[in-house]
Amino acid sequence: MIEIERQLRKSKSIPLISLIDVVFQLLIYFMLSTSFTRSESLELALPSDAPKHLEIGRGKEDAQTLHIYISNTGETFLEKQSVGEHELLGELRSRLAINPDRGILLLSANEVPVQVMVRVLDRIYTAGGKNIAVADWVMPPGGSHG
Amino acid sequence: MVDIPRHKQGAREPGLIPMINVVLLLLVFFLVAGSIEKFEVLHVDLPVAKNGKMLPEGQVVIVLGMQKEILINDEFVSPGDFIATMKEQLKDHKDKIISLRADERLPATFLIAIMNQIKNAGGNNISLTTTPF
Numbered sequence: 649m650i651e652i653e654r655q656l657r658k659s660k661s662i663p664l665i666s667l668i669d670v671v672f673q674l675l676i677y678f679m680l681s682t683s684f685t686r687s688e689s690l691e692l693a694l695p696s697d698a699p700k701h702l703e704i705g706r707g708k709e710d711a712q713t714l715h716i717y718i719s720n721t722g723e724t725f726l727e728k729q730s731v732g733e734h735e736l737l738g739e740l741r742s743r744l745a746i747n748p749d750r751g752i753l754l755l756s757a758n759e760v761p762v763q764v765m766v767r768v769l770d771r772i773y774t775a776g777g778k779n780i781a782v783a784d785w786v787m788p789p790g791g792s793h794g
Numbered sequence: 795m796v797d798i799p800r801h802k803q804g805a806r807e808p809g810l811i812p813m814i815n816v817v818l819l820l821l822v823f824f825l826v827a828g829s830i831e832k833f834e835v836l837h838v839d840l841p842v843a844k845n846g847k848m849l850p851e852g853q854v855v856i857v858l859g860m861q862k863e864i865l866i867n868d869e870f871v872s873p874g875d876f877i878a879t880m881k882e883q884l885k886d887h888k889d890k891i892i893s894l895r896a897d898e899r900l901p902a903t904f905l906i907a908i909m910n911q912i913k914n915a916g917g918n919n920i921s922l923t924t925t926p927f
Contacts (some may be wrong), residue, residue: 664810671814675821682828688846689893689921692909718902756902763898765905766841766924773845784903 690769692782713751714743717785718768720759733771740775752777755785835868838897843924852893852921854883856912860897862904876908880915892920 716736717725724731726739744750752772756765765782772780836859857865864871871879884890892912896905905922912920 664814668810668814668817671817671821675817675824678821678824678828682824687840687923688843688926689849689923690843690846691849691921692894756906758901758903760902761898762896762900762902762905763841765902766843766898766922770843770845782902782906782909784906 690766690773692780712747713753714740716752716754716768716772718754718756718760718764719787720757722760722764724768733767736768737771737775740772740777744776748776749779750777751779751781754780754782756782757785757787835870836863836865838895839899840895840923840925841898842927844927846924846926849921850891852891854880854890854892854917856892856894856908858894858896858900858905858908860899862900864908877911877915880912880917884916888916889919890917892917893923894920895923 715727719725724733724736726736731739740752754765754768754772769780769782836857838857838859855867857863857868859865862873864873864876866876866879866883894905894908909920
């Protein structure tokens with residue numbers, strides 16, 4: 649009689665070791681498959697979203713539009729002047745302080761990697777640029793700004 | 795025969811209930827804080843940017859590999875079929891969010907050409923995915 653009662657009591661209790669096994673398995677699965685890396689996004693304007701005057705080669709470029717060129721060597725030019733990255737930030741800040749909505753056209757030469765273009769885009773965003781469009785740029789044969 | 799007192803034997807056992815509590819807490823932490831890594835069809839090293847914003851993931855995800863491979867929603871697409879596939883993706887509504895995941899070493903002009911093709915397919919809500927600085 650006592651033996652039966654003991655057996656009944658045993659079967660009612662939760663099998664703790666099996667439960668721990670399952671929980672550990674789940675924990676290991678989630679530890680291995682979880683990633684904490686987060687990605688962010690830069691909003692880009694398609695050439696169609698940009699004002700018409702930002703489209704290059706239409707012959708009606710607005711004098712107000714700032715042109716930033718990136719050469720194949722990674723050198724940046726603001727209009728016709730070669731500028732370093734820090735200089736570019738300062739120059740853009742001072743020009744955008746007068747007119748924050750000024751259009752900016754970023755032109756990349758054909759060998760410029762995406763990272764270099766994004767770095768310059770990042771500078772433009774830091775300087776407060778909003779109206780940004782990107783386009784490709786065929787470098788003149790001399791290799792410098794045309 | 796040495797008679798060990800019962801309470802001493804009990805003291806040596808690990809505290810099972812606190813251990814389960816800790817393990818469950820860890821489990822809940824990983825469940826809530828992490829996101830399960832999606833299988834990457836094509837690995838890309840995303841460009842680094844300081845000014846990126848946390849935007850919702852696009853309804854159309856375009857991956858551009860280092861060797862100019864193009865994937866639209868995890869399916870390889872040849873450059874010739876790109877516009878047709880994009881038109882198909884955007885036929886329901888043109889304002890779908892398009893996320894571009896371009897490898898940092900890819901020529902920027904290729905990315906610009908893809909952006910122009912997206913424009914031709916009718917897309918307009920576009921963002922370039924970056925990793926925080």
